[in-house]
Amino acid sequence: MENQGKRLLLAVSLALGVMLLWNMFLSPKKEDKPKDPVAATGSGTGTLVVPSSSVGVSTAPVAAAADTPVTRGEEQTITLSFPNRFAATFSSWTGGLVSWKLADKRYSRDQTHGELMASFTEKGVDGKEVVRLIPNTGAFNINFASSAYVVPATAEWTGTKVSDTEVVYTTKTSNLEIEKKFTLIPDTYLVRMVVTAKVTVPAGQLVDQRLAVSVFAFQDPTKIKDGASQQLPRAWASSTLRGGTMYHTPLASLVKAPRREGGVEPDGKSSTITWTGFEHPYLLAAYAPRNETAQPIEKRSFFVPGAPGVAAAQGLMRTDILFPKQTIKAGDAPMTQEIVAYLGPKSYHTLEAADDAAGYSTGFKKTIDLGWFSFIGKPLLWLLLKFYAFFGNWGIAIILLTFLVKAATLYWTTKSMRSMKAMAALAPQMKLLQTKYKGDNQRLQAESMALYKTHGVSPIAGCLPIFLQMPIWLALYRMLSSAGELYQQPFIGGWIDDLTSTDPFHILPFILVGTMFLQARLTPVTGDSRQQKFIQYGMPLMFGVMSFFFPAGLTLYIFTNTVLSALHSIYMNKFDKKSLAMTAKIKESVEASIAKETAGDKKAGGSKNGAPAKAAVKPVIDVESVEAAGDDEDESDAPAATAGSANPARPRNKRKKRRR
Secondary structure, eight states: OHHHHHHHHHHHHHHHHHHHHHHHHOOOOOBOOOOOHHHHTEETTEEOOOOSOOTTTOSSOHHHHHHSOOOOOOOOEEEEEETTTEEEEEETTTSSEEEEEEOOGGGGGSTTTTBOSSEEEEEOTTSSEEEEEOTTOSBOEEEESSOSOOOOTTOOOEEEEEETTEEEEEEEOSSEEEEEEEEEEGGGTEEEEEEEEEEOOOTTOEEEEOEEEEEEEEOOGGGOOOHHHHSSOSOOEEEEEETTEEEEEOHHHHHHSOEEESEEOTTSOEEOEEEEEEEOSSEEEEEEEOOOSSSOOEEEEEEEOSOTTOTTOOOEEEEEEEOOOEEEETTOOOEEEEEEEEEEEOOHHHHHTHHHHHTSOOOGGGGOOOGGGHHHHHHHHHHHHHHHHHHSOHHHHHHHHHHHHHHHTHHHHHHHHHHHHHHHHHHHHHHHHHHHTTTOHHHHHHHHHHHHHHHTOOGGGGGHHHHHHHHHHHHHHHHHTTOGGGTTOOSBTTTBSOTTSOOTTOHHHHHHHHHHHHHHHTSOOOSOHHHHHIIIIIHHHHHHHHHTTSOHHHHHHHHHHHHHHHHHHHHHHHTOHHHHHHHHHHHHHHHHHHHHHHHHHHHHHOOTTOOOOOOOOOOSSOGGGOOSOOOOOOGGGSOOSOSSSOOTHHHHHHHHHHHO
16 A cells, blocks of 8 residues: 555656646647648639739738839828827828837837837847837738729828727728728727728629738747747747637748638638637737628738848748628628737736627637646636735735645645654554565555554545645646736846746746755655655656746745745644644554563563563664554564564474474
């Protein structure tokens, strides 16, 4: 039974390590499978029209449009600002967003500097980094694919600020009258665009029009950090939610081939997207088209080489959202489509509120994956938010969360530690059983189980604290790997400036190893030397190595929990009345048992002439070292209580030989 407890403890530790490493290095994120290049550049059996404007309708790079001089007036912009949220800027050149900059100062430490539209950084005249927006990109650029009429590259949009949260842009050609109405919902980082397009069709003719909405993002490939040191690369990737499954395509894969999701496949099967856009481990720029028909909505993502002004950094990505084709005749009502975008941090509660604010299912909340233990991760995040709201420091919030979790598991931890102390007290008797039944494992297991049952001890109870903490650690790890609330949030400025990243100076991991060694030394000795060495040295080293890759917030949690466990062990060893009473009881029981053994040895060792028997040697079981209480053992199951004295059976055998 003891061996079972040892194996279970080892299995739990290894399982914890494997699960953490799996989450760190082998996160089960899916990547788009490369599509047929023909399918990626066409829709069904049709061919995309390539008009003078390349926005939204062509696989040709945007840079190609810049090679041809475009005559249009000076760019006019409208900016809507919301303190502590963001500032949104719209342009007359695209009739859409050209800048969406998050207002929180913590994002200044991110590669994006808080800018979620396509931009890059370069050194300014003063040597500081300057954010540059890429021309003719942004979001909500519209045109028509596989269509009779398109928006020319020279089109200019007229913008009107309707209110503090509404902007309207219009443009007109000989066949098209287009209005884009934008409504901002700052509390949830949402922006809604409703497109109304009136198409003038000659009498007696039919034309096909397919609305395409283009969005852009930029990721400098030279600044993609290694996921092993930062949990997940702090980089933008093309992402799509289709059929309830997330598909992620990093820049390197997009360079190799375009990606397509949704639409009609060559075999006739069709599917629709829920949202598409670009995803960062802690930030999101996602666009969810409203689809009230049975027809599928498709997305196509491309790598755009040679971005204007960024020749040295090839990282511009574009995604086109293609609505179902509509056949229009003269006199038909204007075509209308709607898209809601989320442009902000991946904050769990904000994303959950997105559907209510949008008025339909956007699927944005699926971007936060709390893993197998989401039922634990969600309450932990809720508690962290409450603690942070009161104390204003996420590190302190994590420490207080540790106290609360420790208090919630205190009953079971205390019960486990008492059981471990009882096992430590029974260790000498277990050694005697192992000696007596050496080679008879079945009898040894039966006797061991009987001994544990007599004293009410469970060998696996010592593994209970790890069982309780393991899902909490994993849930906290997944939360720290995706929760935008903690991204770039500091604990102690100048030391830990981002709790979702590793400790830059590795101070916490070294302190954690030392604290775990101390806590292990305070744990009662319950097994053989190999097991004890693993507990005292193996586990601290294992967790110490892994903590170099953990987010600093998780390391802080484990460190605080270890300190509390060490203090709990000291209390249990010195002041727990139940443990002390149990120790006194087993000491009394063992003393009585040894007294009987000693009396029996004296009687058997006396001579016929009345010579006194040899003095009994100190018993094998040292009663002063027993730490927990127990019942008397059956004398018939114990070996002789004295060492060095003659076995009473052997003199009788010798006398028989002499008589012969």
